[in-house]
Amino acid sequence: MTNQSVAKKKHIWDKVSEKFDIFCRKIKLDKWKAWLYLLPTIVLLAIFTFCPIINTVSMAFTVYWDPEAPVYEYDESGNILTDDETGKKVVLGYGEYKGYNIALDIAGETDFEFGFNNFISVLKYNGFIQIMKNTVILCIMTVPISTLLALLIAVCLNAIKPLRRLLQTIFFMPYVTNSIAIGMVFAAMFNIVGVNEHNLDASRSLGIINSVLGVLGMDPVNWINQGSSYWANIAVMVIYIAWNALPFKILILLGGLQSVNKQYYDAAKIDSTPPWRVFTRITVPLLSPMIAYVVITGFIGGFKEYTSIIGIFGEGMQPPGAGAGTPRLQTMVGYIYDALGTNSQGTASAAAIILFLLIFAVTLINLYVSKKKTHY
Amino acid sequence: MKIVLQNLTKIFPPRDKKRGKETIAVNNFTFTIPDGKLVGLLGPSGCGKSTTLYMISGLQAPSGGKIFFGEDDVTELSPENRGVGLVFQNYALYPHMTVKQNILFPLQNLRGEDRLTKEQMIERAYDAAKLVQIDELMERKPSELSGGQQQRVAIARALVKMPKVLLLDEPLSNLDARLRLQTREEIKRIQKETGITTIFVTHDQEEAMSISDIIVVMKLGVVQQVGAPQDVYDDPINLFVAKFLGTPPINVFKGSVKSGKLVINGAEVMDVPGIDDREVFVGIRPEGFIPAADGSFECNLSNVEVMGRDVSVVSTNEASLNPFVRSIIDADYKIDKSATTIRFALKPHKVFLFDEKTEERIKFEVN
Known part of the structure; x- marks a missing residue:
């Protein structure tokens, strides 16, 4: 009797599982086991990646009508006109479309609608040109410099045997060090510590870089202190970003070099190839897939530059006393971050989408160029 | 050009300095290769035949002994200055260059008096390509060629700078049986036509016997016997040589x-x-x-x-x-x-x- 009931129970379970399988096949989920294994990743991706992306797009296109917003009159250079007698701003009328704002959304009394005003307000923002300029300059200067340096260092590292591991570790250090901490060290090197408020000329020569320049008989440069020039600031940022980008690139290129068949170099030796020709005609072409990879990821990273500037200049993103309004070294990501902080989520989303399109376009160009020049 | 090997020795240091034993890859190899001959270095794997070849090419430095090309001592000379052509076992064709660029590459490296004009280079490249019958494939990349064709390109690249010595490292090991037969005849023909002193390395006794003027049988770094293939076959000096030559x-x-x-x-x-x-x-x-x-x-x-x-x-x-x-x-x-x-x-x-x-x-x- 007991044996029979056990057998029957098993039988029922088999039937259930069979039915489940048929059901799964019916809804085209017969690979349900595979989906089950993928589930944790899919859930996490959905919560932390897909939803935010969809939300960003939706926020970027959401606006509302603010009937009480004053509409000012502007002069030719974009400044708000003021009444000569009263000193008040000239108001043309009231009522304007405004960008998405999460506080208003939570309050629930605003009617949101579809519109492009978020994008318009990003493009009309009077610091937009400055932001784009900073972003693009940092990108196009740091990527070639760091790639060439990384290639040089990787080739040198690959050529030596003793000390290679030690040097490899040293070159990899910046990758595992906090970039804010590195930024502070750079700030010290280019001198921001110990500023003498009363004698700026004295304080300029405090950093190690200026000391070296002094030893070489050159005048100290005001790199990042109060009163420093824009291009001095950019120079510091380029050196810092390029140096910070080196370890990853060296790692990739060194890996690529080590996978190159040594026989090509033996063959080149037999054919009396001069070293420079070995480098340009053999090493670089054989490394081209890796070079394309570090250039593309370098551009993507470069367009997202933000923490490095905070690291050196602090949250002001410019030297002290460089003026109000848009910070001198503001970048796209910095702008997005600030917009989020000032409850302009719509504007931030629109800026994020513009940045995405920019990176997308540049990557397409990169891929197009590398397809012609890359040997796989 | 005759090649003289004098007490040539190669010792590889142990990987672990404390426990390992050093490996004697080539032991006291003395041999004169007459001018214009095709010599086969023959032996089982690990017998030091490739090491000998690489020492002649200059890619590996001997631990002892001397190498002469003609009357010149080249022992200390770097491979760039020896004027040898080397065909690698895997051909080592530059994958990103076309066949033409591969063959032109050694010529473009020439400097000073030896430098040719562009027209001369292309002429020489086509001559070399015709010799190995690949002049129709000049615009292809190595990946678009069969194994046999790649092998010919490698030979053309080695021959184009008119080397004094041609070295071939297991030149036929990557080819199928049929192509192997055909290519070994080809190598013999090319060697005869150019008259370049040629040394090739193989573990296949049939291959060595069929095309070599002289075979050198090696075992564990030591030369066992040197002679014309038939002489060595008919008169082996020891059991190893007797066992190594002949099928069955x-x-x-x-x-x-x-x-x-x-x-x-x-x-x-x-x-x-x-x-x-x-x-x-x-x-x-x-x-x-x-x-x-x-x-x-x-x-x-x-x-x-x-x-x-x-x-x-x-x-x-x-x-x-x-x-x-x-x-x-x-x-x-x-x-x-x-x-x-x-x-x-x-x-x-x-x-x-x-x-x-x-x-x-x-x-x-x-x-």
Whole structure:
């Protein structure tokens, strides 16, 4: 009797599982086991990646009508006109479309609608040109410099045997060090510590870089202190970003070099190839897939530059006393971050989408160029 | 150009300095390669034949000894300045260059007086390509070529700068059997046409025997025997050389010499005049057997393989060191396949005796 009931129970379970399988096949989920294994990743991706992306797009296109917003009159250079007698701003009328704002959304009394005003307000923002300029300059200067340096260092590292591991570790250090901490060290090197408020000329020569320049008989440069020039600031940022980008690139290129068949170099030796020709005609072409990879990821990273500037200049993103309004070294990501902080989520989303399109376009160009020049 | 190797030695240091043992890859190799000859370095893997080749090319520095090209001592010369052409086992064609660019590459490296004009370079490249019959494939990339074609490109690249010496490292090992036959004839033809002193390395004795003017048989870094292929085959200096050359391989037996007679498995099989009584290894080439009803050497017949031109008789013998005794006999002899035993007479010049301990050859007079 007991044996029979056990057998029957098993039988029922088999039937259930069979039915489940048929059901799964019916809804085209017969690979349900595979989906089950993928589930944790899919859930996490959905919560932390897909939803935010969809939300960003939706926020970027959401606006509302603010009937009480004053509409000012502007002069030719974009400044708000003021009444000569009263000193008040000239108001043309009231009522304007405004960008998405999460506080208003939570309050629930605003009617949101579809519109492009978020994008318009990003493009009309009077610091937009400055932001784009900073972003693009940092990108196009740091990527070639760091790639060439990384290639040089990787080739040198690959050529030596003793000390290679030690040097490899040293070159990899910046990758595992906090970039804010590195930024502070750079700030010290280019001198921001110990500023003498009363004698700026004295304080300029405090950093190690200026000391070296002094030893070489050159005048100290005001790199990042109060009163420093824009291009001095950019120079510091380029050196810092390029140096910070080196370890990853060296790692990739060194890996690529080590996978190159040594026989090509033996063959080149037999054919009396001069070293420079070995480098340009053999090493670089054989490394081209890796070079394309570090250039593309370098551009993507470069367009997202933000923490490095905070690291050196602090949250002001410019030297002290460089003026109000848009910070001198503001970048796209910095702008997005600030917009989020000032409850302009719509504007931030629109800026994020513009940045995405920019990176997308540049990557397409990169891929197009590398397809012609890359040997796989 | 003749090449002289003088006490050439290569010792690789142990990987673990405290425990490991150093490896002697090439031991005291002395040999003169005559001008314009095709020389095959032959031996099992790990015998130092490739190391020897790479020392001649300059890619590896010898631990001892000297290398001369003609009268010039090139031992200390870097590979760039030796003027050798080297064909690598995997060809090492630059994958990102076309066939034409690959062949032009060595010419573009020439500097100073040797520098050619662009037209001359292209002419030379096409000449080299025509020699190896790939002038139709000049615009292709190596990945678009078959193994045999890649091999020809590699030879053309080595030949284009007109080297004094051409070195080939296992040139046929990546080709299929049919292509291998064809290409080895090709190598012989190219070598004859150019007259360049050529050294090639192989572990395939058939390949070495078929095209070399001289073969060098090596074992564990030590040269065993040097000579024309047929001479080495007919007159091996020791058991290793005898076993290494020939397909099917030589049959080896344990035997002894008693009062001028060779005894295998208790039977006196042959006269071996002038040898004292001793234990020996006996090597008999497969073609050294003649089936004869009154033959002195008896084996248990296991199989007869008919191959048309000749017949391969597979038998067993208790004294044999191989599981089977394989003999190749003329198809004119009719073999009774149903018989359990077969008797052979032996051709004395196909029978070699070796010392039981040193495995060195013991010669006897052949009547």
